[in-house]
Amino acid sequence: MWAIKCDSGRLILEDKDNCLGIVIRIHSNYYYVDYNNETWECMLRSKLKKEGTEPKVGDKVLIDEFKIVTKDDVISIHSAVITSILTRNNELDKPNVANIDQAIIVTSTYSPDFNPLLLDKFIVLSESNNINPIICINKSDKIDEDLREFIEKTYRNIGYEIVYTSAKENQGLDDLKNVLSNKISVLTGVSGSGKSSLINAINPELSLQVAEVSKNLGTGRHTTRHVSLQKVFFNNQKALIADTPGFSFIELNNIQxxxxxxxxxxxxxxxxxxxxxxxxxxxxxxxxxxxxxxxxxxxxxxxxxxxxxxxxxxxxxxxxxSKKESQVKISQRADGKNIRVVKIGSQAREDSRRxxxxxxxxxxxxxxxxxxxxx
Ligand SMILES: Nc1nc2c(ncn2[C@@H]2O[C@H](COP(=O)(O)OP(=O)(O)O)[C@@H](O)[C@H]2O)c(=O)[nH]1
Ligand SMILES: [Mg+2]
Incomplete structure (x- = not known):
């Protein structure tokens, strides 16, 4: 470790071995990496840039060349350089985020009513993306015994983790915090199930702008804004939570x-x-x-x-x-040259009407x- 004086104060260069951090936010060419409970403003090492490698939010990265800039003995910037990106466990496109440990599927007991088909659909979305689904039954201040029994029999018995919460009555929040600790999570579930209320109940300072999955099947609204991971601290533990819901679309069109x-x-x-x-x-x-x-x-x-x-x-x-196939045909022109002719097949014409x-x-x-x- 050594120090260099600079105009505004002291610049301390701390030389460490490569350390493992997580990209929590991206802004233009800067990657903000959570490492050792600090956020480090990182550039990408030029070798990675040349290879066209682009880190995503959630990426586990090795960082090096740590710099801590202090001004009047107050730390102003932590900076470092990303030297490599670890292989991703999973990645979503919308939102654009990698290495999600778990999807907290927030499901309410009423308004909107508990809907097992939708719950199973969210479970399938999680499983198919290699993300562990956790079932969060919110509004459990209004749950009847039959419903609780159904949930236990149907989901607990096949090994799903279930937490019962009430954001309104502050119930089950410690269980939810335990589930979130030391993990990267997305909160997902339909509008009105209580995602925002739960986040606020866990950490009132954190105002997540949780955009919503539309009520109608397949008409998900997705934000153009970049996703970021919010650091939430409780009981000496840290959780990383995506600030947009896990799945912008609730269509299963990517599954065979x-x-x-x-x-x-x-x-x-x-x-x-x-x-x-x-x-x-x-x-x-x-x-x-x-x-x-x-x-x-x-x-x-x-x-x-x-x-x-x-x-x-x-x-x-x-x-x-089949429409695509039927569109292209090679024909010979009068001068003997082959040309591609677009021709729409009858099947395709019929399909395009629908x-x-x-x-x-x-x-x-x-x-x-x-x-x-x-x-
Ligand atoms: N009774 C009850 N109402 C709740 C609970 N959590 C949220 N709500 C209400 O449900 C509505 C939707 O909550 P909100 O957090 O906006 O849901 P989101 O759309 O998933 O973010 C609001 O009127 C909340 O006050 C709960 O645990 N119990
Ligand atoms: Mg909300």
Missing amino acids: SKELAWNFREFTPFIPECALSDCLHWQEPDCNVKRNINTETSRYNNYLNLLIEVLGFEKINNARS TVKQELSEIGKRTSIDDMEED
Whole structure:
């Protein structure tokens, strides 16, 4: 460690080995890294820049070349340089954030009413992104015993962690804090479930601008603003919480139908023994999942509902790609040169008349799925 005098005071250069920090905010070319409970303003080492590497919020990074600038003995800037980025465990696009440990799925007991289909959908979104789902039952000041029993039987029994909270009555907040400690979390769940109230109850100084997932299926509103991770301190512990909800869209359009069941953890031990390798655990013969689970449960019923949704998206995507295929044709011009001619196929013409929503509602009618809005 050494010190250099500079105009405004002292500049201390502290030479440490590479240390592991987490990017919590990005602003133009500056990356703000949480390391040792301080926020360090970092530039990217030029080698990484040249490689085109771009850190995301949530990235675990090694930092070096620490500088602490002091002015009149008061520390004004901690700065350092990012020397490498560790492999990500997971990453979301919207919001653009990596290495989320867990999604706190905030679900209310009333207004909006508890909706197991939506809860399962959020669970699938988490599982499919390799993010551990934690079920937070908020407004538990108004929970009846039947509902509590249903939640325990359905979710606790298959291994999900559940916390019961009431932001209004300050109940269960210590349990929630325990879950959040030393982790990177996103709070997710529909509008009105109590996300903002919970954040405020945990830490009133932290005013998260939690943007909302729209009430209507598939019409998520996403913010253009960069996500950042907020540091929250309690009981000598620190939590990092994303300031936007975990999933801007609650559509399952990135999941393949034959993959969906892998996001139902109670199904997974039985999937490999199904007779068909692409078994959808629905109408197929010799299905090992159906043989081993109770198909009378809301989980299985919700699985089927979500499967129909996923199949609907697949149908639309296939139609789109067949449209693409039919668009390009090579033709020979009079001068002998080959040219590409765009020609729309009949299937594509038919599909282009329909919107995605119409397609989905038609599939819905054929299979009489319930309306999937949450309240
Ligand atoms: N009874 C009760 N009401 C709550 C609770 N938490 C939040 N609310 C109310 O639910 C409404 C929606 O809460 P809000 O935090 O804005 O939900 P968000 O949309 O998920 O951020 C507000 O009127 C809150 O006062 C709770 O634990 N119990
Ligand atoms: Mg809110």
